[in-house]
Amino acid sequence: xxxxxxxxxxIPISNTTPDAVKxxxxxxxxxxxxxxAVLDISEWRIxxxxxxxxxxxxxSGKSTLxxxxxxxxxxxxxSIKILGQDLGKLSARKRDAFRASHxxxxxxxxxxxxxxxxxxxxxxxxxxxNKDSSDIDLRAQQLFTAxxxxxxxxxxxxxxxxxxxxxxxxxxxxxxxxPEILIADEPTSALDSTTRDTFMKLLxxxxxxxxxxxxxxxxxxxxAQHFQHVVNLIEINxxxxxxxxx
Amino acid sequence: MFAKVAWxxxxxxxxxxxxxxxxxxxxxxxxxxxxxxxxxxxxxxxKTISGVDLIVGARTGQLNLLLYSVFHIGNPTNNISWQSYxxxxxxxxxxxxxxxxxxxxxxxxxxxxxxxxxxxxxxFGENTALSFSEGKAFSQIFDVVLGxxxxxKLNYRLxxxxxxxxxxxxxSFSMHDDRPFRVAGILRPTGTPADQTLYISLxxxxxxxxxxxxxxxxxxxxxxxxxxxTLNLTPESITAFMIGLQSKMATFxxxxxxxxxxxxxxxxxxxxxxxxxxxxMMSAMENTLRLISILVLFSSLLGLSTMLLSSIRERxxxxxxxxxxxxxxxxxxxxxQVEALMISLVGIIAAIAILSIGILLSQSALAENYxxxxxxxxxxNQTLGIVGIIILSTFILGLIPSxxxxxxxLHYGLIERSYSIGSRDGNDFVEWEKFSHCFEYSIYLIExxxxx
Numbered sequence: 033x034x035x036x037x038x039x040x041x042x043i044p045i046s047n048t049t050p051d052a053v054k055x056x057x058x059x060x061x062x063x064x065x066x067x068x069a070v071l072d073i074s075e076w077r078i079x080x081x082x083x084x085x086x087x088x089x090x091x092s093g094k095s096t097l098x099x100x101x102x103x104x105x106x107x108x109x110x111s112i113k114i115l116g117q118d119l120g121k122l123s124a125r126k127r128d129a130f131r132a133s134h135x136x137x138x139x140x141x142x143x144x145x146x147x148x149x150x151x152x153x154x155x156x157x158x159x160x161x162n163k164d165s166s167d168i169d170l171r172a173q174q175l176f177t178a179x180x181x182x183x184x185x186x187x188x189x190x191x192x193x194x195x196x197x198x199x200x201x202x203x204x205x206x207x208x209x210x211p212e213i214l215i216a217d218e219p220t221s222a223l224d225s226t227t228r229d230t231f232m233k234l235l236x237x238x239x240x241x242x243x244x245x246x247x248x249x250x251x252x253x254x255x256a257q258h259f260q261h262v263v264n265l266i267e268i269n270x271x272x273x274x275x276x277x278x
Numbered sequence: 279m280f281a282k283v284a285w286x287x288x289x290x291x292x293x294x295x296x297x298x299x300x301x302x303x304x305x306x307x308x309x310x311x312x313x314x315x316x317x318x319x320x321x322x323x324x325k326t327i328s329g330v331d332l333i334v335g336a337r338t339g340q341l342n343l344l345l346y347s348v349f350h351i352g353n354p355t356n357n358i359s360w361q362s363y364x365x366x367x368x369x370x371x372x373x374x375x376x377x378x379x380x381x382x383x384x385x386x387x388x389x390x391x392x393x394x395x396x397x398x399x400x401x402f403g404e405n406t407a408l409s410f411s412e413g414k415a416f417s418q419i420f421d422v423v424l425g426x427x428x429x430x431k432l433n434y435r436l437x438x439x440x441x442x443x444x445x446x447x448x449x450s451f452s453m454h455d456d457r458p459f460r461v462a463g464i465l466r467p468t469g470t471p472a473d474q475t476l477y478i479s480l481x482x483x484x485x486x487x488x489x490x491x492x493x494x495x496x497x498x499x500x501x502x503x504x505x506x507x508t509l510n511l512t513p514e515s516i517t518a519f520m521i522g523l524q525s526k527m528a529t530f531x532x533x534x535x536x537x538x539x540x541x542x543x544x545x546x547x548x549x550x551x552x553x554x555x556x557x558x559m560m561s562a563m564e565n566t567l568r569l570i571s572i573l574v575l576f577s578s579l580l581g582l583s584t585m586l587l588s589s590i591r592e593r594x595x596x597x598x599x600x601x602x603x604x605x606x607x608x609x610x611x612x613x614x615q616v617e618a619l620m621i622s623l624v625g626i627i628a629a630i631a632i633l634s635i636g637i638l639l640s641q642s643a644l645a646e647n648y649x650x651x652x653x654x655x656x657x658x659n660q661t662l663g664i665v666g667i668i669i670l671s672t673f674i675l676g677l678i679p680s681x682x683x684x685x686x687x688l689h690y691g692l693i694e695r696s697y698s699i700g701s702r703d704g705n706d707f708v709e710w711e712k713f714s715h716c717f718e719y720s721i722y723l724i725e726x727x728x729x730x
Contacts, residue, residue, distance in 0.1 A: 104601065125606055125729060132604020139602070142595045147290030148283065159279050160604035205603070 050116030052213050052245040053078040053101060057110035060096060069271035070096045073110075076268055078261075080115075080212065083239065083246040085256045088265030094249050097265065098217055101247070102135055103127035115212055132160035136206025136244070140218040143202030146191035153190050154205050161209030168208065175204040178241070179234050196227035203235060207242060214244045220255065232258055280609055284616040291589065295621060298582045302625025303632065305578040306668060309571040311633055313664065314655055316564055320557065322651040323349070326470040327549050329401035330376075331529050334358070334366065334536055335518035337543035341559075344552045347378055347518040350388050350471045351648070354380060357515035362542045367519070369535075371528045374399050376520040379483050379513060382442045382454070386646075387428050389442055389476045391483030391516070397423070399522060402470045412436050413463030419482045419506065421462035427473040427645065429464045436461050442476075442486060454486040469651045481511040521546075575668065579675045582621055586614060586679035590686065597687050608726055611684040618676030619669065626665055630655070681719045684726065 053076070060071040071093045078084050088094050099105040100112055103119045104127075112119050115134055119127060131137075144153045151172065158168045176183055179200045185193060193201065199219055206214055216235065220228040236258050239246040248259065256262045288295045327348050335343040336356035345351040367375040376399055379391030390396075397408050397415045413436045416423055422442075424434055434440065439458040459478060467473055485506050523529060529548065536546035590597075597610055634655040644650050 102602065125608075128601075128604050128606040131602070137602040139599075143599060145283070145596050145599055147286050152282070152286070156279065156283065156600075157603040160609075 049080055051077045051113070052080045052082065052115060053247070054113040054116075055110070056113075058100070058107050058112060059109040060100060060105065061108050067108075071100070071269055072271035073268050074270070076263075078245060078247065080245050081243055082261055083236070083259045084248065085259035085262045086247065086249045086265055087251065087253060087256065087262060088269075089251065092265040093269050093271065094265055095217075097269075098215060098247075098249060101215060102137060103131050129160075129162075132157070133162065133209050134211050134213060136203075136209070136211040136214040138199070138202045138206050138214070138216040138219045141195065141222040142198075143205065144190035144193075144198055146189070148190055149186070150188055150190055150193070150201055151186045153201070154208050157205050158208050161211075163209055171208060172204060175207055175238075178238050179204055180230075195222050196231065199223060199227075199231055200234065203238060207238065207244070210242070212245060214239055214246050216246065216248045218250050219248075220250070220252070280612040281616050281620075284613050284620060287613070288617055288620060294585055294589070298578075298585050298621045299625045299628065301578040301581055302622050302668075303628040305571070305575040306626050306629035306665075307633055309568075309575050309668075310629060310655075310661060310664060311636075312567050312571050313660065314633065314637070315652060316567075317660070318652040319650050321653075322469070323556070324553055325403045326472075327402060328405050329399075329522065330520045330549055331523045331526060332521040332533055332536070332546045333518060333549055334521060334544055334546045337545045340545065340547045340552045341556060343518065343545055343547055344549060344556075346380070347520070348471070348549065350380075350390075350475065354517045357517055358519075358544060359515050359542060360513055362539065362544065363516055363519055365541075366521075366536060366539070369532070371524055371532055372521055373524045374522045376400060377480060377516045378518045378520070379480055380517045382444055382483070382486075384428075384440060384442050384476050385432060387425070387432075387474055387476055389422075389478060389483075391478055391480045391513075393480060396477065400472075400520075402468050402472065406468070408468065408472065409466045410463045411466045413461070416462050416477070416479050416482070418460070418462070419479060419485050419511070420457060420459050421479065421482065422459040423463040423465060423477040424461060425473040425475045425477075426465055426467035427642075428476055429461075431646075434461055434464075436464070440476075442478075457486050474646060480513050480516070484511045484513045576671070579622070579668075579671050582618060582672065583675040583678045586618055586676065587682060590614070590679050590682050593683070594686065597683060601687050605687075606729075607684045607687040608729055610687040611680045611726055614680035614683045615673065615676050618672050618679070622669060622672035626668060630657070630661075677719075677723065681722055684722050685719070688722075 055073050055076040057075070058071060058073040059069060061067040061069045086094060086097070096105065100107060100119075101114065103114070103122070106120050106127075114130070117130065119130070122130060144150070145156070148156065151169065154172045155165065155168055158165060172186065173183055176186065181197065181200055181204070185197060185201070190198065190201070199222070202219070203214075219235070220231055223231055232255060235246070246259075248255070333343060333347050335347060335354065336358050338355045342352060342355070346354050363375070363377060366372065374395055376396045377392055380388060382389040382391075394415050397410075400408055402408075410423075411426065413423070422440065428434070438461045440461065441458055442454045444452040444454060459482065465472065488505060488509065521532070523532060533546040533548065536544050600610055600613075601607075637652055637655050641652055641654070644652055
């Protein structure tokens with residue numbers, strides 16, 4: 033485990049493949065009467081294929097950072113490059129399309145559209161990723177096998193699955209477009225300890241076999257053991273957020 | 279794809295969606311129904327009579343005369359004397375006349391005493407003459423000709439004997455039971471009150487009333503065949519008569535002449551003009567009905583958009599998920615908009631189905647009780663226009679929830695926790711009522727339009 037910090041960039045820079053994430057002089061504040069910096073990161077990068085654990089207390093800007101990485105928010109100043117693409121230079125539409133095909137996102141809970149079937153949830157993601165729909169079902173089944181999910185679940189309505197099953201389906205959904213980067217935001221916080229361990233094992237395995245870059249956010253430091261790199265956001269974020277914006 | 283998502287989403291909330299559909303269906307039903315019946319009633323009234331230049335009766339309201347003489351609605355107030363009738367009928371400007379004598383009935387259907395001229399001269403629709411499906415016009419005194427519906431409903435055939443009742447009630451206590459009538463002919467259906475009427479000769483009408491005084495049978499007095507053969511069966515009076523003129527140019531002249539007839543107070547009307555007056559009278563009511571049905575529709579569409587707006591609040595997570603997997607705000611906007619349109623469309627289809635069935639079921643009752651002949655419901659340009667307006671209104675009112683969703687999908691973080699972005703914007707869209715965002719919303723709309 034190595035802590036990456038702007039002062040100590042231990043990862044050698046490869047010139048052939050672009051970094052999964054490359055942040056430079058990022059400054060972000062929510063628009064308002066008194067702009068208050070939420071994020072202020074001078075330099076930070078994640079290499080492709082890395083598994084990074086981002087840790088930080090409440091209010092350290094984790095959510096904002098993830099929204100910026102996903103292209104839902106844009107930097108006030110500075111640049112965020114994902115896979116070499118500067119998100120700030122894309123239009124909102126293109127950012128949405130970019131997110132669909134290059135990023136997989138797994139939330140804390142309620143990852144699936146509850147009234148759609150499991151398969152339709154996955155198909156919807158494939159639709160946004162502009163993937164050929166003919167092999168979606170086959171790929172979904174492969175992912176299901178890898179995630180130790182019963183194939184019979186695929187026709188069920190998402191809302192009828194247990195939380196643990198839903199979280200695993202969420203991984204399958206996030207990976208259906210073979211994204212380079214998988215972002216997981218506290219994906220285990222709704223799980224009990226047994227399902228959490230299974231979930232972590234499956235997540236790490238599948239991202240390893242698929243060769244994804246995994247960005248995992250949690251406040252549960254016990255999970256950091258699964259990761260090569262651990263980042264404490266407080267260390268790289270120079271902005272100190274006053275309690276009233278939290 | 280958004281249609282698929284919208285469809286599943288609606289199925290998931292099937293009870294609220296059903297209520298919204300029912301509400302749209304009812305209001306569309308009212309709107310289309312009012313328009314259809316209004317149109318059909320007008321059609322039905324104006325095709326009931328054609329080729330008749332004047333209708334003459336005892337002095338009464340113009341409308342009243344038209345209604346009782348042609349539509350068999352309401353009751354005549356007074357008769358006109360046979361003498362006056364003959365005098366006017368013999369005027370050289372008059373080509374033909376059809377006398378009308380009312381007052382008897384058969385099982386609720388009115389009996390009209392007239393002459394052969396009725397079958398020859400009377401025109402309905404676009405100048406269509408009456409024709410017989412069976413038999414022919416009355417030739418004997420106790421012959422009767424049946425309108426198509428009368429024969430069908432009461433299952434009468436040629437040569438059946440029927441009894442007429444005195445007065446117009448469905449149940450009559452004084453029957454002309456001494457003299458049955460033989461069915462001599464049955465008319466083809468016309469889609470006018472003519473179908474609901476029995477026709478006898480004026481002589482027959484006179485004959486069954488022999489021995490009656492002031493509408494009551496004189497006890498003990500039997501009318502024999504001898505009486506009928508020997509007595510003069512020329513009526514003393516008739517209810518009204520229709521006139522066909524030699525030249526239409528003379529219409530107003532003859533009308534004035536009749537209205538100023540010195541021997542008796544008479545009234546002559548032009549059926550077309552009187553109908554127009556009727557429509558003018560009705561138009562205020564028509565407009566009120568139309569206004570009410572439009573308001574009902576508006577409120578049900580508003581209810582639809584309220585239902586969707588409140589569902590948006592429950593769907594913050596869903597919208598965040600869609601955004602996370604790469605849905606553009608436009609997609610979110612379309613999902614909500616398509617949901618609104620689906621509800622509205624299903625409601626409209628249901629309304630058209632109910633209306634078609636309802637009209638099929640009530641056609642005969644309307645014809646029998648009101649003499650109004652409503653055609654079965656068919657989709658014409660006007661219907662399509664109304665449906666188009668409903669769908670357009672749905673789209674416009676659907677902007678309230680769909681722009682809320684659009685706005686939410688822009689401002690709401692994909693990744694949000696209770697302490698961070700979520701609470702910043704979460705309740706904002708509830709403040710829609712304040713209209714403080716109207717400007718902002720119109721910008722979103724422009725944005726959506728531009729983005730495609």
